[in-house]
Amino acid sequence: MTSPTATSRRARRPEWAGRNYVLLTAAAIVTNLGSHGALIAAAFAVLQSGGDGGDVGLVAAARTLPLVLFLLIGGAVADRMPRHRVMVAANALNCVSQAAFAVLVLAGDPRLWQMMLLTALCGTGQAFFNPAAEGMLISTVGGEQASRAFALFRMAMHGAAIGGAALGGALIAAVGPGWVLAVDAAAFAVAGAFRAFLDVGRVPAREGGGGLLADLRDGWKEVSSRPWLWAIVAQFSVVVAVVGAAESVYGPLVARDELGGAGPWGMALAAFGVGTLGGALLMMRWKPRRLLLAGTLCVFPLAAPSAALAVPLPVTGLAAVMLLSGVAIEVFGVAWMTALHQEIPQDMLSRVCAYDWFGSVAMLPLATALAGPAESLFGRRESLWGCAALVVLVTAAVLFVPDVRNLTLRTKQVAGAPATSADAESPVGRLG
Structure with a gap:
């Protein structure tokens, strides 16, 4: 029997904003608050350690290169394994790499190769996270209100990004880039915890395929x-x-x-x-x-x-x-x-x-x-x-x-179109 409290909560939010959608949106807000400040902090950490503009570019490239190299593999893995597990694992890698980066900066003597390596690990995590996250969000929303759900998600994400960049800049000025990187590591941990509670109980297992290349x-x-x-x-x-x-x-x-x-x-x-x-x-x-x-x-x-x-x-x-x-x-x-x-x-x-x-x-x-x-x-x-x-x-x-x-x-499902569901409480389709 549904409790009055649960009924009241459901009545306060749209039908398409189910449990998974709320968790995914909350996690995206947390990670964007942390990561957009951390991008600024990484650049200032390089400069603070004696680097120049070229060194800042090398650290930025170290993040982008593994993103390019591993994106396609990340997409295949996310369709082969349960997407929420891929997301949590990627968040864990980002948390560890950013925490190590923060420790190096706070200790006061980070080397350029160390910052490049840790930034590359963060980029690798994003390469696996991005396809899994987008696939999870798209498959979570069902029915005629999909575009509204995506718009709200993106609005929340961009708002957090703007706030994160502003907050990150202020914190760098007040306490230094190391603590901003530490905050980003904590944000990845919190977001990973949110994503670990995604409900995939009604998602059927994916049939076996011919391997990663296939x-x-x-x-x-x-x-x-x-x-x-x-x-x-x-x-x-x-x-x-x-x-x-x-x-x-x-x-x-x-x-x-x-x-x-x-x-x-x-x-x-x-x-x-x-x-x-x-x-x-x-x-x-x-x-x-x-x-x-x-x-x-x-x-x-x-x-x-x-x-x-x-x-x-x-x-x-x-x-x-x-x-x-x-x-x-x-x-x-x-x-x-x-x-x-x-x-x-x-x-x-x-x-x-x-x-x-x-x-x-x-x-x-x-x-x-x-x-x-x-x-x-x-x-x-x-x-x-x-x-x-x-x-x-x-x-x-x-x-x-x-x-x-x-x-x-x-506006209505037709034969041959991808499966959707009016019940957005759990993802639909074969995810794992």
Whole structure:
């Protein structure tokens, strides 16, 4: 018999916000609060130990490289094993590596190779965590309210990221980067505990397959058989690379030389964060019928920040452009997750998400490495205009794919579509 207290709790939250969804959202808030402060702390730890900008770049690359190398394997593992176990194991690795990093920094004599090694371990954990987490979230939500659930999740995640970066910066100034890294380690421990309590009791075991390589081949077949899927993954391999290069390399340089320093650039980045919250809030109410058409049209504004830096616009204009691009990328993000939820079989979700993640990050290290030589060869302003043009060109090309223009939101389950459930209390489909 259901208790009155349980009934009251259920009445206070939407039907789609079941136990697993609440746990996943709470865990994401905790990890984003810790990790976004830790990213700043890692850079300051390198500088505090006597390193320079090149050393900061090496530590950042040490995080990205294993992410690229292990993402596809992580996706296959997450579809082969129970996803919540993969997530908890990855959180444990992140907790241990960040705790060791914190101890080194607090002890006062961290070496560059040690910081690179520990950061690489953290990146490895993320490579296994990201496909499992995205597959778990997508399979947890069911019914017609999937896009609203994804929007709320992303809004909570981005809000925590903004708060974590602000809190991390304040704590670094007050107590130093070592303690911020220690807080991040504790956040991973708490989030892992949340994820350990996910309810997978009603999830049937996955049937045995032909091994890890066979799983990777099956995942690739799933991606390559859907033109809308591989086209958008290919599009974002370019978009993420050039936008990342513009914002991580050229943005700070333009701010230093023409906008007045780090403060204005921080304001612009904060405006982007506010825009992501606004976009998620918009998608709580708006369910575009043509999911991918609406999402892809919202990728065009991602060219605007590069163009604004090329002019350059004054700080207020740049902040307005960044705000708009934040709204736009969230519309795309929610539409994309909803399309994956609707179209991809549950037992393929983590592998498909891994190929998606891989496409998004694979070219980013190369683009950031080439940003400096491109500036020397063509000039900064010309390079920024080139970034904006590439975003427009690849996005326009994707619109020539019929499935991108025509894929329609289904309000009711149809034969052959991935299984969903109106009861979001446990994940559905074969996860393990």
